[in-house]
Amino acid sequence: xxxxxxxxxxxxxxxxxxxxxxxxxxxxxxxxxxxxxxxxxxxxxxxxxxxxxxxxxxxxxxxxxxxxxxxxxxxxxxxxxxxxxxxxxxxxxxxxxxxxxxxxxxxxxxxxxxxxxxxxxxxxxxxxxxxxxxxxxxxxxxxxxxxxxxxxxxxxxxxxxxxxxxxxxxxxxxxxxxxxxxxxxxxxxxxxxxxxxxxxxxxxxxxxxxxxxxxxxxxxxxxxxxxxxxxxxxxxxxxxxxxxxxxxxxxxxxxxxxxxxxxxxxxxxxxxxxxxxxxxxxxxxxxxxxxxxxxxxxxxxxxxxxxxxxxxxxx
Amino acid sequence: xxxxxxxxxxxxxxxxxxxxxxxxxxxxxxxxxxxxxxxxxxxxxxxxxxxxxxxxxxxxxxxxxxxxxxxxxxxxxxxxxxxxxxxxxxxxxxxxxxxxxxxxxxxxxxxxxxxxxxxxxxxxxxxxxxxxxxxxxxxxxxxxxxxxxxxxxxxxxxxxxxxxxxxxxxxxxxxxxxxxxxxxxxxxxxxxxxxxxxxxxxxxxxxxxxxxxxxxxxxxxxxxxxxxxxxxxxxxxxxxxxxxxxxxxxxxxxxxxxxxxxxxxxxxxxxxxxxxxxxxxxxxxxxxxxxxxxxxxxxxxxxxxxxxxxxxxxxxxxxxxxxxxxxxxxxxxxxxxxxxxxxxxxxxxxxxxxxxxxxxxxxxxxxxxxxxxxxxxxxxxxxxxxxxxxxxxxxxxxxxxxxxxxxxxxxxxxxxxxxxxxxxxxxxxxxxxxxxxxxx
Numbered sequence: 001x002x003x004x005x006x007x008x009x010x011x012x013x014x015x016x017x018x019x020x021x022x023x024x025x026x027x028x029x030x031x032x033x034x035x036x037x038x039x040x041x042x043x044x045x046x047x048x049x050x051x052x053x054x055x056x057x058x059x060x061x062x063x064x065x066x067x068x069x070x071x072x073x074x075x076x077x078x079x080x081x082x083x084x085x086x087x088x089x090x091x092x093x094x095x096x097x098x099x100x101x102x103x104x105x106x107x108x109x110x111x112x113x114x115x116x117x118x119x120x121x122x123x124x125x126x127x128x129x130x131x132x133x134x135x136x137x138x139x140x141x142x143x144x145x146x147x148x149x150x151x152x153x154x155x156x157x158x159x160x161x162x163x164x165x166x167x168x169x170x171x172x173x174x175x176x177x178x179x180x181x182x183x184x185x186x187x188x189x190x191x192x193x194x195x196x197x198x199x200x201x202x203x204x205x206x207x208x209x210x211x212x213x214x215x216x217x218x219x220x221x222x223x224x225x226x227x228x229x230x231x232x233x234x235x236x237x238x239x240x241x242x243x244x245x246x247x248x249x250x251x252x253x254x255x256x257x258x259x260x261x262x263x264x265x266x267x268x269x270x271x272x273x274x275x276x277x278x279x280x281x282x283x284x285x286x287x288x289x290x291x292x293x294x295x296x297x298x299x300x301x302x303x304x305x306x307x308x309x310x311x312x313x314x315x
Numbered sequence: 316x317x318x319x320x321x322x323x324x325x326x327x328x329x330x331x332x333x334x335x336x337x338x339x340x341x342x343x344x345x346x347x348x349x350x351x352x353x354x355x356x357x358x359x360x361x362x363x364x365x366x367x368x369x370x371x372x373x374x375x376x377x378x379x380x381x382x383x384x385x386x387x388x389x390x391x392x393x394x395x396x397x398x399x400x401x402x403x404x405x406x407x408x409x410x411x412x413x414x415x416x417x418x419x420x421x422x423x424x425x426x427x428x429x430x431x432x433x434x435x436x437x438x439x440x441x442x443x444x445x446x447x448x449x450x451x452x453x454x455x456x457x458x459x460x461x462x463x464x465x466x467x468x469x470x471x472x473x474x475x476x477x478x479x480x481x482x483x484x485x486x487x488x489x490x491x492x493x494x495x496x497x498x499x500x501x502x503x504x505x506x507x508x509x510x511x512x513x514x515x516x517x518x519x520x521x522x523x524x525x526x527x528x529x530x531x532x533x534x535x536x537x538x539x540x541x542x543x544x545x546x547x548x549x550x551x552x553x554x555x556x557x558x559x560x561x562x563x564x565x566x567x568x569x570x571x572x573x574x575x576x577x578x579x580x581x582x583x584x585x586x587x588x589x590x591x592x593x594x595x596x597x598x599x600x601x602x603x604x605x606x607x608x609x610x611x612x613x614x615x616x617x618x619x620x621x622x623x624x625x626x627x628x629x630x631x632x633x634x635x636x637x638x639x640x641x642x643x644x645x646x647x648x649x650x651x652x653x654x655x656x657x658x659x660x661x662x663x664x665x666x667x668x669x670x671x672x673x674x675x676x677x678x679x680x681x682x683x684x685x686x687x688x689x690x691x692x693x694x695x696x697x698x699x700x701x702x703x704x705x706x707x708x709x710x711x712x713x714x715x716x717x718x719x720x721x722x723x724x725x726x727x728x729x730x731x732x733x734x735x736x737x738x739x740x741x742x743x744x745x746x747x748x749x750x751x752x753x754x755x
Contacts (some may be wrong), residue, residue, distance in 0.1 A: 074755075078752070135388070144583050145565075146567065163566055165567050168515075168570035253516075257514070257732060258736055270531035271722065276721070
């Protein structure tokens with residue numbers, strides 16, 4: 001190496017490689033290269049491969065041939081697929097909104113000077129700490145058609161005379177899953193928003209209170225605007241996690257009863273890995289991308305700093 | 316060290332009740348007689364399904380040990396859950412490296428028959444030596460008329476019922492036809508001792524009993540020529556019959572997975588279901604440990620063959636476990652010797668006993684294995700291999716047929732109609748569409 005460089009240098013000034021290696025404009029590129037390589041290798045390449053697979057008829061154990069939009073064509077006429085699109089959107093929308101509402105409420109509550117504040121804050125985190133599969137199995141028992149503790153209690157109390165078919169009825173099963181998802185997702189929202197709340201300077205509230213602002217006005221004109229960026233981040237993540245949820249569904253219903261609770265992620269796994277149709281599974285996964293992009297766009301615009309936050313006018 | 320192992324082996328052989336020589340001597344004798352002499356310095360990598368009975372695996376490990384001692388072939392066994400075997404085997408088939416032998420389920424060999432080690436010689440040898448292949452599992456070993464794998468065993472699922480409840484419902488013996496079966500379910504419901512069969516995504520139970528109902532009426536997902544044929548009057552009849560049955564079931568069966576009926580049965584809520592022998596074994600084991608309630612339950616449990624449908628012959632779907640070798644293996648003779656060894660009487664008989672009725676033989680010589688007579692309640696499971704159709708029904712066995720079952724096409728069709736989600740025409744159309752997608 002040293003020899004080669006020496007020869008190249010004596011042969012007529014610095015070589016192109018030499019210049020690329022030391023030029024200031026290229027320095028940034030070199031620093032970015034390792035990170036970019038990791039992203040391309042582990043994110044962009046698998047994503048690209050997934051999209052490519054969706055245009056082939058690949059099966060497990062057999063490489064596919066390019067078949068264009070055939071997979072999408074079959075999906076467009078597949079009621080189970082459209083059912084999964086509906087439930088994925090419904091699940092995400094309902095669970096995320098409720099998670100946000102409860103999370104914000106909890107965050108505001110925990111931001112107050114409560115006794116045992118540290119303890120309470122750690123208790124709130126428990127659902128998030130428990131491995132999802134464990135909590136899913138617990139919920140599976142809670143909602144079991146024969147052993148449900150809820151049904152049992154209600155029957156013993158004399159309120160109902162037969163067990164509730166929690167996971168055997170499509171709408172019951174959907175609501176049970178949404179409930180379990182909310183239970184699991186609230187701590188993430190609550191704790192992150194709490195962190196955001198603590199960055200709001202108390203002097204702002206003092207000033208506002210002196211000016212005669214009510215508690216609602218305090219929230220509406222101080223807390224909420226200052227919390228917007230963090231809400232955008234939290235909700236983006238929350239929406240992404242919910243949209244791509246897999247474990248809860250798989251452990252509790254496996255997409256049943258009668259495919260009523262398939263999310264696009266579970267249906268994709270079902271078709272690609274268990275059914276062996278990699279191409280079709282990839283098409284279902286690829287169909288998730290537009291939705292995920294939309295969610296990211298929301299955060300992108302939500303994250304952009306407002307002018308007033310940098311000292312300018314808000315327009 | 317050798318002495319110690321030898322003594323341990325002798326002891327375990329004695330415990331297994333083997334007469335006339337130790338396990339190792341038998342193994343050595345077999346190794347000398349075997350038509351396949353392992354390559355010098357050979358070692359084998361075996362990938363198999365994760366066991367569901369401890370005793371089965373104990374016998375398997377013992378067998379592997381004896382094989383290593385007798386032939387000097389080192390054997391590494393790795394275990395994977397049911398769902399993971401197929402992807403792993405496929406990767407090995409595509410890349411040409413990985414385990415030498417894979418013991419999987421269903422139509423795994425038909426997924427890549429051209430990558431499988433030809434097994435005609437092994438299959439013929441075994442058939443000649445052990446009374447011939449039982450016809451049910453045979454298709455799982457073949458592709459295009461050639462043997463590409465060896466069907467090792469079948470996992471049978473049959474009627475599990477409470478004797479007292481059946482008697483109370485007015486039946487002395489278990490019904491053997493579909494109308495009688497429906498009558499029994501109705502009577503059980505009336506007595507508040509209901510039947511229940513999984514209508515959820517229960518890979519084993521739901522596929523097993525719903526294919527039985529469908530085929531029993533003469534409906535098939537695909538015909539002899541691999542054409543989708545689900546849209547037929549026979550399918551409609553099967554759906555109508557099933558809806559009547561569903562009306563007699565315990566609540567919640569559309570949400571059931573493979574474990575649900577076991578739980579409900581053992582809790583005393585469920586009095587008739589389709590399952591492997593596991594419910595009975597669980598009750599018996601708990602009873603032997605001093606649980607009086609379970610002991611009484613085990614005494615009250617019995618098994619029956621699935622009733623025969625209007626088509627007039629058994630139409631059961633049982634789970635097959637074929638073993639295959641890859642053609643990239645460097646030690647084909649060791650692989651074949653291993654399979655032949657595993658299927659030999661000295662090894663297979665104790666192994667089958669260890670499986671306690673969960674697994675059924677595929678060779679006629681083992682029809683008389685003591686496991687089927689030791690407890691009369693085990694008996695029906697011994698017929699699983701003879702009574703099963705391949706997962707493709709009357710059609711040719713193919714990976715698509717297994718994919719259709721894994722994708723619950725038939726299960727969902729029945730569930731949609733029984734739960735009233737779709738009418739008869741729509742539900743058949745939906746299933747037809749899904750089947751066309753799979754078999755395109």
